[in-house]
Amino acid sequence: MSSRIRALGMLETLAQYPNGLAPRELAQLLKIPQAAAERTVQGLVEGGFVFRSPDGAVRLSVKLAALGLAYLGTSGITDLVQPILDDLAKRTGELVRLAVVESDHLTWVAKSQSAQSGLFYVPHTETEVYLAATANGQAWLASLDDAQLRMVVERQGLHRPDLGPNAPRTIDQLLEQIEQTRRLGYACVTEAYEVGTSAMATAIRKRGVGHPVGTISVAGPTIRMTRERMAEIAPWLQASANELGAAAASSPLFSLH
Structure with missing residues (x-):
């Protein structure tokens, strides 16, 4: 699975969990190594598409929703x-x-x-x-x-x-x-x-x-x-x-x- 496909899959998964998921849970759901999940999360954080809440959960930011509404x-x-x-x-x-x-x-x-x-x-x-x-x-x-x-x-x-x-x-x-x-x-x-x-x-x-x-x-x-x-x-x-x-x-x- 390429990094781009992995990132898109992660965004689609997080859309079903408004309260967020831990990177470990994302790795399990996407059936990818936890290290790969951590790298993908970090890339999405840097892009502004997700953020880490204080409890460590990864959640979607409003950027993706804003892009969708704009489209x-x-x-x-x-x-x-x-x-x-x-x-x-x-x-x-x-x-x-x-x-x-x-x-x-x-x-x-x-x-x-x-x-x-x-x-x-x-x-x-x-x-x-x-x-x-x-x-x-x-x-x-x-x-x-x-x-x-x-x-x-x-x-x-x-x-x-x-x-x-x-x-x-x-x-x-x-x-x-x-x-x-x-x-x-x-x-x-x-x-x-x-x-x-x-x-x-x-x-x-x-x-x-x-x-x-x-x-x-x-x-x-x-x-x-x-x-x-x-x-x-x-x-x-x-x-x-x-x-x-x-x-x-x-x-x-x-x-x-």
Whole structure:
């Protein structure tokens, strides 16, 4: 593993631990020697991307977040995309999330949480979308042929621990769910990625045609996000995807695939 890849892996790992990790813990998670972890940490400290807290834990600095916000601002997401997400969140009363296609994976880039209800769904902080058990992932996978689908799913892995009881455990189970997505025009998952949560998502295409450039989802507690409620939301979800598809033509954010 090159030093650059090691540094990027360390930043991605630290993004999941806001309270920081000791260099020893980073070495274990990244499966690298502790001496290599110490050298990488020192380089990132000198670059201003991380800092050491008084207890010795390594934490991300605000520099990385500032760079990300600066990029999203210049990409047009704030002006073009956020109002669409906010409108859908207000209509549905749930959490709305946007992911964009980057080569062979999806990356979370924006969200909007309705303030109408006291019961919220708080998603994980991972940057890459887990494809097999999320609505966003299945909405994108449905646009691929079966050979491509198998390739990207095998790359990411299908046997992640701590998933919900309805998460697909085999490729065949996943393909059954993908066929349903293709029939409906949107993906639905119930207690697949997490216990107690459900979500629906659809693909975003530039001006409604071509390969997807992203996905948009609505997620919330299963007690509210029933299949009947998802059917009611579906036209709003698709309308928002069409709006985002129109906005995609003028934003470099949707040119990453």
